[in-house]
Amino acid sequence: MEQSIIAKDELQWNSPVEAPFQISGFAWWSKEQKFRRLPVVEPGAIRQELDDLADNTSGGQIRFQTNATKLVIKVKLFGPNTAEHITGTAVNGFDCYLGKPGSQLYYGTTRFPHDSDQYEYVFFEALEAEMRCITLNFPLCQGVHEVLIGLNEDANIFNFPAYATDQRIVLYGTSITQGGCASRPGMSYTNILSRRFDLEFINLGFSGNGKGDPEIAEMINEIADPSCIVVDYDANNPHIDDLIRTMPEFIRILRSRNTEVPILVLSRIPYSFEHANTSAYEDRIARRNYQSELVKELQAKGDSMIYFHDGAELFGEIWNDCTVDGIHPTDLGFMQIANGLTPILKDILKLLG
Amino acid sequence: MEQSIIAKDELQWNSPVEAPFQISGFAWWSKEQKFRRLPVVEPGAIRQELDDLADNTSGGQIRFQTNATKLVIKVKLFGPNTAEHITGTAVNGFDCYLGKPGSQLYYGTTRFPHDSDQYEYVFFEALEAEMRCITLNFPLCQGVHEVLIGLNEDANIFNFPAYATDQRIVLYGTSITQGGCASRPGMSYTNILSRRFDLEFINLGFSGNGKGDPEIAEMINEIADPSCIVVDYDANNPHIDDLIRTMPEFIRILRSRNTEVPILVLSRIPYSFEHANTSAYEDRIARRNYQSELVKELQAKGDSMIYFHDGAELFGEIWNDCTVDGIHPTDLGFMQIANGLTPILKDILKLLG
Structure with missing residues (x-):
């Protein structure tokens, strides 16, 4: 009995940098595979502030299809939120959208201690096992060292449908x-x-x-x-x-x-x-x-x-x-x-x- | 020369609990003069959570008229913001509205270090010296020990016009x-x-x-x-x-x-x-x-x-x-x-x- 409970709770942990996951919103992704908004440059090639802010992951998205009943995210950040006029969920959080591309609906947002620079969060754990297109939006004002996606062990993962155009x-x-x-x-x-x-x-x-x-x-x-x-x-x-x-x-x-x-x-x-x-x-x-x-x-x-x-x-x-x-x-x-x-x-x- | 600069920067500090300032939004204010949403009660009269949350100042307002060119606020709070899904400016901040009652316009919000439990903030300092109705909204999710309102020394303070009705x-x-x-x-x-x-x-x-x-x-x-x-x-x-x-x-x-x-x-x-x-x-x-x-x-x-x-x-x-x-x-x-x-x-x- 105990064994089956453990088995049920086991997750497959996936890196979203590998197919069939798709990373979008980072223009140099396919070339450099970095969660970064500009190419890596020699020191001094651009102002230091820009070099630093390029690591803020605003606009980045993780896209995939899955029939998972459980979805967990594990995140390591460059630092905790230190702003008083913007939430930790915006600076350091991911949020999750489900549904048909072009009309996806918001499902939930990571929650974590306000002063933490890493977290693990369960987006859902008892949904029906039906195929869903999922988009996870990267934090807006922080760098991300690592993201891992946990799904129930028997879940399948597929490509997200391509965007309406390649442009x-x-x-x-x-x-x-x-x-x-x-x-x-x-x-x-x-x-x-x-x-x-x-x-x-x-x-x-x-x-x-x-x-x-x-x-x-x-x-x-x-x-x-x-x-x-x-x-x-x-x-x-x-x-x-x-x-x-x-x-x-x-x-x-x-x-x-x-x-x-x-x-x-x-x-x-x-x-x-x-x-x-x-x-x-x-x-x-x-x-x-x-x-x-x-x-x-x-x-x-x-x-x-x-x-x-x-x-x-x-x-x-x-x-x-x-x-x-x-x-x-x-x-x-x-x-x-x-x-x-x-x-x-x-x-x-x-x-x- | 140095003296006149100092004189120009001197402020009159006022406690908003005294007329002509008006405190509104706290139903027991006139009886108890506390920044609190319920009456003070004996321990155990209500659940402890309610007793604590009654000190959160949501809905409280400081109202006055002034021809001040400079408006500063000094605030001592029960604690810093510790939530990741709500801003420090909402939990611990004041914001400022100007203009005719019924159609006041937003002017600004206090800014302060995200982990501080007290702050001083200049809402404005070079406005024309004309009479304005001012509303300052209390923090939504925190207790407030003390508020002081700083105005340029020669500013006058008057009553805010009464609400549309007494109800x-x-x-x-x-x-x-x-x-x-x-x-x-x-x-x-x-x-x-x-x-x-x-x-x-x-x-x-x-x-x-x-x-x-x-x-x-x-x-x-x-x-x-x-x-x-x-x-x-x-x-x-x-x-x-x-x-x-x-x-x-x-x-x-x-x-x-x-x-x-x-x-x-x-x-x-x-x-x-x-x-x-x-x-x-x-x-x-x-x-x-x-x-x-x-x-x-x-x-x-x-x-x-x-x-x-x-x-x-x-x-x-x-x-x-x-x-x-x-x-x-x-x-x-x-x-x-x-x-x-x-x-x-x-x-x-x-x-x-």
């Missing part, structure tokens, strides 16, 4: 792009959109460091088959002059290789305190106007595949409620951003046929 | 009622509604402990002039039998004093994993049906002021996206709850004329 959407930007401050990984706007469009979204948001570094534009040019590149780094530039100095060159580099790829320039979202702080408001409008004019100028020069959208319109009427600290969207803000970008990206992708 | 809405329930897991205090559903209705909302949500204790019903009966009592404690009952055992008595006690006060019974919100977990779904439906039937029965017996609403309808079509962990709403979920309850409470308050 990917690349987003370059700030902490907001990276997913700060969603409550859990699946609620960053890039993960919401990846789920909704059934497409790979490459998240290149670098908290505090979306400064238009030309090295990042060069790296984006290494990414195969982008269907759209979103340039969303307004908010990390202390002064509009920083934008004016970097953005034309950033776009020029992207265009030097991606001659026919749609580029969407997105100005920053409104800060919640702008209603009482006119200089913050005026600064945003000046930045918006600059970016809008730059895109018009490039269009006038013959670039028919570059677009601009005012980030302030994404939040809509409830703009003031959308952030945790005046700057970083919550799940409410990210849902507004995703909803606002959906028709825009649909139109852009339609152009590609 | 208050009382909400009894669970961690969800208490505000878990909003990103900051102003985004709990009771604080959203308090802002929107310009009414005092008394938050009696007790994390994990909304178990229909008759002692709490007796205490609710001590609260003067309730315009509505919301009974929202379904989710903290391990089994439907716990509801069946406690709810008729809980309502009977409320009615024994509040003979003409509208009572709104709210069944629990859907859990995000119900799509794959039929027993969780069926359990929710059984609880919903029980509560709906109980209200019908009481109506049939002549209680014309008791109402039922299905909590699942509050989330609407986006129900699956609304939580951080399958159970606790994020700002997205709380906004849905507030939006769903707004017309219901409006109708109820209209009945009162």
Whole structure:
């Protein structure tokens, strides 16, 4: 009797870096097999902050099909959460979605002691043994040393169905792009959109460091088959002059290789305190106007595949409620951003046929 | 020169427990002057968990008018945040709203080291010296030993305008009622509604402990002039039998004093994993049906002021996206709850004329 109980509880532990598991969202994955958002570089090749933030796993996904009745995850992280305005579940957690690609539903989030840098969590353990497509979203603001997936011993594992297309959407930007401050990984706007469009979204948001570094534009040019590149780094530039100095060159580099790829320039979202702080408001409008004019100028020069959208319109009427600290969207803000970008990206992708 | 810089930075420190500051949201405030949601009781008078959770300051507000150009807050808490699925800014933070009562806008949230149990934070320091109505929302899931409000030395302080009516809405329930897991205090559903209705909302949500204790019903009966009592404690009952055992008595006690006060019974919100977990779904439906039937029965017996609403309808079509962990709403979920309850409470308050 005791033996059979032990047998029942035994798990098969799998590394998701091996087939039939699929890792997506890391553009250099197939080349380097690292949970990392940029290629490994020589020291000094990019700013140290970018090198460090590249290890934050935002946008990474583990995808597989299984008839498992039990699903467990074991995770070793670079460190515990030390932020007060974003949850541990967002910084260090994984969340789990089930169901048909394009309409997957949220199932659960890892729970763990708030100050831990590793954990084991049972997503489920008594589901019916039917085949399910599963997506596990990587932590948004942390590095991941190791992930293991535990399933009941007799569970089978299969490939996740391929994305709707082989092309990917690349987003370059700030902490907001990276997913700060969603409550859990699946609620960053890039993960919401990846789920909704059934497409790979490459998240290149670098908290505090979306400064238009030309090295990042060069790296984006290494990414195969982008269907759209979103340039969303307004908010990390202390002064509009920083934008004016970097953005034309950033776009020029992207265009030097991606001659026919749609580029969407997105100005920053409104800060919640702008209603009482006119200089913050005026600064945003000046930045918006600059970016809008730059895109018009490039269009006038013959670039028919570059677009601009005012980030302030994404939040809509409830703009003031959308952030945790005046700057970083919550799940409410990210849902507004995703909803606002959906028709825009649909139109852009339609152009590609 | 140095002297004038020091003089410019000097602050007047005020205790918000003294007029013209107003403390609202604590039903026993005028009697006991404690940042506490229940009266102080003898040991054993209520369960220890409730006694402890009563010190969590959810729903408390500091209200005043000032022409200050600088606003600082100094806070001493019972402890640091130790939860991984809710932010420090929600557990331990204050947030700040400005503007006309009924349409106040969010301005900012305290920031502090994630593991600290006290902090000082500058909400603003260079605003125009014009008169503003200010609301500071207390932390959702922590006790507060002391709060001090710092203003520039020459700022004036006045009363906040009185609420739209002297009556208050009382909400009894669970961690969800208490505000878990909003990103900051102003985004709990009771604080959203308090802002929107310009009414005092008394938050009696007790994390994990909304178990229909008759002692709490007796205490609710001590609260003067309730315009509505919301009974929202379904989710903290391990089994439907716990509801069946406690709810008729809980309502009977409320009615024994509040003979003409509208009572709104709210069944629990859907859990995000119900799509794959039929027993969780069926359990929710059984609880919903029980509560709906109980209200019908009481109506049939002549209680014309008791109402039922299905909590699942509050989330609407986006129900699956609304939580951080399958159970606790994020700002997205709380906004849905507030939006769903707004017309219901409006109708109820209209009945009162």
